[in-house]
Amino acid sequence: MFATPAYAQAAGGPGGAFTSFVPLILIFAIMYFLLIRPQQKKMKEHKAMVDALRRGDQIVTQGGLIGKVTKVKDDNEVEVEIASGVNVRIVRHTIAQVMNKTEPATKD
Known part of the structure; x- marks a missing residue:
């Protein structure tokens, strides 16, 4: 209905x-x-950028620190010089940018 x-x-x-x-x-x-x-x-x-890090690269961290890689410790850590004589250890994945890339050493 x-x-x-x-x-x-x-x-x-x-x-x-x-x-x-x-x-x-x-x-x-x-x-x-x-x-x-x-x-x-x-x-x-x-x-890929973080895996290609090498000694001498100038980097910027996510916190804004600019430094130079002095030693690549292992898969998870990098030692960075942020000032003359001041080295800090940082976790690789906190690297935001690689500013200056060093060229690999050539074999003569």
Whole structure:
């Protein structure tokens, strides 16, 4: 007797469940290409930069300190000279930028 629009909309139709997930899938795809993928690329470039550190490189830490690498201790630490005679140990992943890269020694 009383037919409301809500009953007519509940019927759905063929493919009703799939079409309701299409916007969700599109949002995830957009998020992946705009946010996740560039962040992964940036992390990969930072890891390559940190792994390529060598003695004599001038660096900037995330805290803003500028110094020169004096010793590469192990996989996780680097010794940096921030002033004349002042050496500090820092964690590799806190290095934000390599300002001046030293050239590898040539074999004569």
